[in-house]
Amino acid sequence: MSETMKQVVLARYCEGTPVPEDFRVEEKPLPEPREGQFRVAHAFNSVDPGTRSRLSGGDSYAAALPLGKAIDGFSVGTVDASANEAFPVGTKVFCAGGWKTHSIQTGKGFIGKLPDVPGIPLSLWIGVLGVPGLTAWFGLKRVGEFRKEMNVLVTSAAGPVGATAGQLAKAWGAARVVGVAGSDAKCDWLKDTAGFDAAINYKTAPDLAAALAEAMPGGVDLLFDNVGNAMVNRVLPMMNMGGRIVVSGQVADYNLAPEDTPGIRNTKPFITHRVRMEGLVVFDDAREFPEALDGMARMIADGQLKYAEERFEGLEAMPEAFCGLFHGENFGRRVVKVGAE
Amino acid sequence: MSETMKQVVLARYCEGTPVPEDFRVEEKPLPEPREGQFRVAHAFNSVDPGTRSRLSGGDSYAAALPLGKAIDGFSVGTVDASANEAFPVGTKVFCAGGWKTHSIQTGKGFIGKLPDVPGIPLSLWIGVLGVPGLTAWFGLKRVGEFRKEMNVLVTSAAGPVGATAGQLAKAWGAARVVGVAGSDAKCDWLKDTAGFDAAINYKTAPDLAAALAEAMPGGVDLLFDNVGNAMVNRVLPMMNMGGRIVVSGQVADYNLAPEDTPGIRNTKPFITHRVRMEGLVVFDDAREFPEALDGMARMIADGQLKYAEERFEGLEAMPEAFCGLFHGENFGRRVVKVGAE
Numbered sequence: 001m002s003e004t005m006k007q008v009v010l011a012r013y014c015e016g017t018p019v020p021e022d023f024r025v026e027e028k029p030l031p032e033p034r035e036g037q038f039r040v041a042h043a044f045n046s047v048d049p050g051t052r053s054r055l056s057g058g059d060s061y062a063a064a065l066p067l068g069k070a071i072d073g074f075s076v077g078t079v080d081a082s083a084n085e086a087f088p089v090g091t092k093v094f095c096a097g098g099w100k101t102h103s104i105q106t107g108k109g110f111i112g113k114l115p116d117v118p119g120i121p122l123s124l125w126i127g128v129l130g131v132p133g134l135t136a137w138f139g140l141k142r143v144g145e146f147r148k149e150m151n152v153l154v155t156s157a158a159g160p161v162g163a164t165a166g167q168l169a170k171a172w173g174a175a176r177v178v179g180v181a182g183s184d185a186k187c188d189w190l191k192d193t194a195g196f197d198a199a200i201n202y203k204t205a206p207d208l209a210a211a212l213a214e215a216m217p218g219g220v221d222l223l224f225d226n227v228g229n230a231m232v233n234r235v236l237p238m239m240n241m242g243g244r245i246v247v248s249g250q251v252a253d254y255n256l257a258p259e260d261t262p263g264i265r266n267t268k269p270f271i272t273h274r275v276r277m278e279g280l281v282v283f284d285d286a287r288e289f290p291e292a293l294d295g296m297a298r299m300i301a302d303g304q305l306k307y308a309e310e311r312f313e314g315l316e317a318m319p320e321a322f323c324g325l326f327h328g329e330n331f332g333r334r335v336v337k338v339g340a341e
Numbered sequence: 342m343s344e345t346m347k348q349v350v351l352a353r354y355c356e357g358t359p360v361p362e363d364f365r366v367e368e369k370p371l372p373e374p375r376e377g378q379f380r381v382a383h384a385f386n387s388v389d390p391g392t393r394s395r396l397s398g399g400d401s402y403a404a405a406l407p408l409g410k411a412i413d414g415f416s417v418g419t420v421d422a423s424a425n426e427a428f429p430v431g432t433k434v435f436c437a438g439g440w441k442t443h444s445i446q447t448g449k450g451f452i453g454k455l456p457d458v459p460g461i462p463l464s465l466w467i468g469v470l471g472v473p474g475l476t477a478w479f480g481l482k483r484v485g486e487f488r489k490e491m492n493v494l495v496t497s498a499a500g501p502v503g504a505t506a507g508q509l510a511k512a513w514g515a516a517r518v519v520g521v522a523g524s525d526a527k528c529d530w531l532k533d534t535a536g537f538d539a540a541i542n543y544k545t546a547p548d549l550a551a552a553l554a555e556a557m558p559g560g561v562d563l564l565f566d567n568v569g570n571a572m573v574n575r576v577l578p579m580m581n582m583g584g585r586i587v588v589s590g591q592v593a594d595y596n597l598a599p600e601d602t603p604g605i606r607n608t609k610p611f612i613t614h615r616v617r618m619e620g621l622v623v624f625d626d627a628r629e630f631p632e633a634l635d636g637m638a639r640m641i642a643d644g645q646l647k648y649a650e651e652r653f654e655g656l657e658a659m660p661e662a663f664c665g666l667f668h669g670e671n672f673g674r675r676v677v678k679v680g681a682e
Binding site: 050053228229232233247248249250253258259261262263264265266267268269270271272273274275276277278279280281284 | 391394569570573574588589590591594599600602603604605606607608609610611612613614615616617618619620621622625
């Protein structure tokens with residue numbers, strides 16, 4: 001075992017769209033677990049657009065990450081040193097590990113043993129079977145109060161949250177599921193592989209409002225939004241009576257100063273159509289994770305839930321993998337292989 | 342009995358802030374009720390800011406009122422001719438009567454006999470005990486999921502909806518109730534008569550954000566908004582975890598074209614603070630009106646629920662009374678006396 005570990009830290013606060021120079025890779029001595037702790041050797045780390053909200057310094061709503069600190073993220077790996085009986089060496093876990101090769105865990109917070117489901121690739125536990133999939137599940141179910149026969153519109157639909165949300169909605173009996181994505185390849189995947197009823201390339205649609213109206217002639221009962229204010233503003237006039245807007249992510253707005261952020265102006269439907277808009281952070285639903293993970297793992301095993309994944313190699317690739325999320329270049333979940341499986 | 346009635350009709354579509362010239366008073370033969378119908382001689386009609394959303398012609402979300410049609414509104418009066426056994430001559434009722442001296446009713450829709458509560462002035466049944474009070478009740482209770490110890494911020498707080506919402510919140514155990522209003526006289530009334538913990542004159546506060554923060558140091562658990570997007574945008578950063586925004590009215594936005602409407606930009610708290618924003622139209626709660634009306638009538642009888650009312654005289658005064666709502670000149674519920682009590 002190597003005597004050092006690596007981690008990616010915040011080198012300077014991000015201004016606007018993050019660039020790799022905002023980050024720095026550090027090497028440091030491998031920490032030993034103290035009583036009650038254990039050490040996880042990460043196999044895969046995730047990069048998540050929501051992380052951006054903590055990288056601007058002082059006045060963010062989410063607690064700002066201090067300079068020099070390792071970036072937060074989700075990891076899957078194997079316990080390789082332990083002073084905690086519940087997590088002996090060799091245990092496979094998912095955890096809030098961060099952009100590191102190894103992390104010290106206490107067994108509290110966001111940590112868990114991987115369920116024993118055969119045929120599930122390890123990286124999925126920080127993908128469809130991690131925070132993105134859980135966000136889709138609880139966003140639809142708890143926040144969106146999903147019911148059969150709803151018309152569901154999903155934005156950033158080829159991303160790991162959106163793709164899962166659309167497929168869950170379809171599997172649960174949605175009348176129609178339409179996705180918005182940023183390339184023809186993504187739209188083809190949504191229709192041909194993920195079973196969406198229609199998909200719209202927002203970058204090439206000559207008139208996005210018209211394309212949305214054509215793809216969703218019966219209006220929208222549930223908007224599952226991962227994009228932000230401009231998209232919500234555009235879809236609000238299409239909302240049906242009692243419509244629900246699930247604020248799952250705001251990837252287009254994370255990098256913007258408040259004065260540059262698009263405003264939601266079309267708010268009349270909140271009254272006329274009794275629209276409800278609500279956000280979520282999936283950790284609020286932690287007690288129900290096992291049920292959701294079990295449900296989604298079965299769907300994957302049955303071939304009912306498809307996923308796309310992009311792999312990067314090596315911890316040093318994490319800044320690049322993260323920054324690319326804000327250029328729409330990713331296709332599916334981005335994970336970075338940082339150690340042995 | 343006179344052989345004619347009067348009504349106010351829409352003479353032209355409103356552009357921006359309504360002016361009296363948008364309306365026309367007409368006289369026409371008094372209609373006779375047919376089988377199953379009855380006629381109500383209105384004593385009081387209300388003017389409601391929400392009516393504005395139907396007066397712009399074509400592209401409003403609410404069904405647009407055609408030119409030449411009588412304006413909608415609420416009325417209280419007495420049955421003066423009847424071909425409906427359930428509503429004999431002499432019955433006192435509230436109804437969706439409109440800006441008229443008389444209306445024909447069928448007993449269906451928004452109509453009901455006045456509960457027999459002694460000491461309640463007739464006009465209250467279209468005020469605190471009408472749609473405004475009911476909107477406050479169900480906005481807090483159902484949409485806002487009011488709980489004890491909440492910090493409640495009410496905008497347009499001296500209006501009939503806001504004043505009732507604030508007092509109900511206080512009576513139900515809010516930790517703190519703060520109102521925003523447009524004059525020192527209104528603020529004094531809110532504090533001295535209606536029992537608000539604090540009130541802010543938004544027209545004279547040198548820094549409204551600072552004044553709000555000072556008046557509500559513990560943040561806002563429930564924003565009961567009657568004003569619109571600019572106010573929601575301002576208060577969003579003050580929302581506590583799990584905060585609720587009740588979209589009760591949008592009086593500052595009704596007159597604006599979509600491109601001129603302020604945008605809600607500060608949407609990050611939807612995720613970071615799990616904020617929920619939802620609108621209401623109180624008729625959805627019609628089945629529970631009797632319980633709410635009974636509750637509020639008792640509070641009025643006990644002196645626990647205060648109200649302010651401005652009376653205008655004569656049907657011809659309705660356009661002026663309505664248009665003034667958009668200049669913030671009203672203080673409490675505006676009702677127009679159009680016939681005998």
